[in-house]
Amino acid sequence: MTQFLIRLFIRQPDHAQDPKVRAAYGNLACWVGMACNLLLCLGKLTVGTLFGSIAIMADALNNLSDASSNVVSLVGFKLAAKAPDAEHPFGHARYEYLAGLAVSVTILGIGFSLLKESVVKVLHPTPVLFSWLTVAVLAASILVKLWMSGFNRTIGRIIGSETLIATAADSRNDVLSTGAVLIAAVLCRVTGWDVLDGLMGVGVAAFILISGWGLVMDTLSPLLGESPSEDLVDHIEQKVLSYPGVLGMHDLMVHDYGPGHQFASLHVELPAEQDPLEAHDLIDNIERDFFKNDNLMVTIHYDPIVTSDAAVGVLRARLTEKLRQMDPELSLHDLRIVPGRTHTNVLFDLVLPAGYAGDKVELLTQLEQFIKEQDTAYSCIIKVEQSYTAAHK
Secondary structure, eight states, X not given: OXXXXXXXXXXXXTOTTSHHHHHHHHHHHHHHHHHHHHHHHHHHHHHHHHHTOHHHHHHHXXXXXHHHHHHHHHHHHHHHTSOOOSSOTTOSTTHHHHHHHHHHHHHHHHHHHHHHHHHHHHHSOOOOOOOHHHHHHHHHHHHHHHHHHHHHHHHHXXXXXXXXXXXXXXXXXXXXXXXXXXXXXXXXXXXXXXXXXXHHHHHHHHHHHHHHHHHHHHHHHHHHOOOOOHHHHHHHHHHHHTSTTOOEEEEEEXXXXXXXXXXXXXXXXXXXXXXXXXXXXXXXXXXHXXXXXXXXXXXXXXXXXXOSOHHHHHHHHHHHHHHHHHOTTOEEEEEEEEEOSSOEEEEEEEEEOTTOOSOHHHHHHHHHHHHHHHOTTEEEEEEEEEOSSOOOO
């Protein structure tokens, strides 16, 4: 069914990175989600009203919140597809993140409302009438939500949308909550304990609140500026290092302006003995490669590395091993040895992971002592930097 809908409504479905195609995928997911959730909501409201079940009514309102989330997501995709303008040269793709945040806050609000109603039902239980219609509606809801979870996950992965992937997770969670409501309906019938309906309503409300809070955190993270994914970092490193003559790279920063709108900057280490024009041409080729094949705008800074000085190579290797022993997340770059009349300066940049919890003063003291052990004439000048990518696990 998913592939049928994609072929029916999406032109050029293989060009998911194209902004128009991406928007079409997002619109399709939202419209399908709205239709399914509204139908489920109407069915459960009818059954819940007829047979007096607060748990089923809570589940119906959960579907209504999902439908409203689809509306917000639809608006978000439409606004995110706007072209860059003079005031927003990086585009408007972050609207998708804002839409996800609005959806999450809406879910929290509905969760609190349902919790209040369910607590009242626990304190003052009312009879719940059992019907096979109730069972049929809830069972159908579980099947529909299972399909919706796979549908949103598939499209979310195709276009790289965290909003749709979160929607897929929400649909999967709805399967669990609706299953719980179904169990409550059966137990009320078997045991005659009407209070179980209210208790299950409390459970569903709590589940909605927990899911909503998780979605709030997920949508806030990219807005606050989260670390790039490990897969993206690995891909950038592998591509850069695959070019002949590249000795290394560091100071990678990735700026996220919304799905499909990422910009990166990094430093590339090349032999200092290389012709500057050749080095510049190589860097241009790497930047064009990323833009053409990854839709990633990359700005590269050229760092010349002296490869003819054996002392630099030996010290770099020893320092790298020392740092690995002290903490695998530590690294260095731009190591230079500058001889003088009375002493020899050893200069390098020390990179610490974000939120480094170690004692920086003790760390620098140990490094200075280690370098002094290599040559008593060495004097350290260490520049401490922070990494802007998450440490690999």
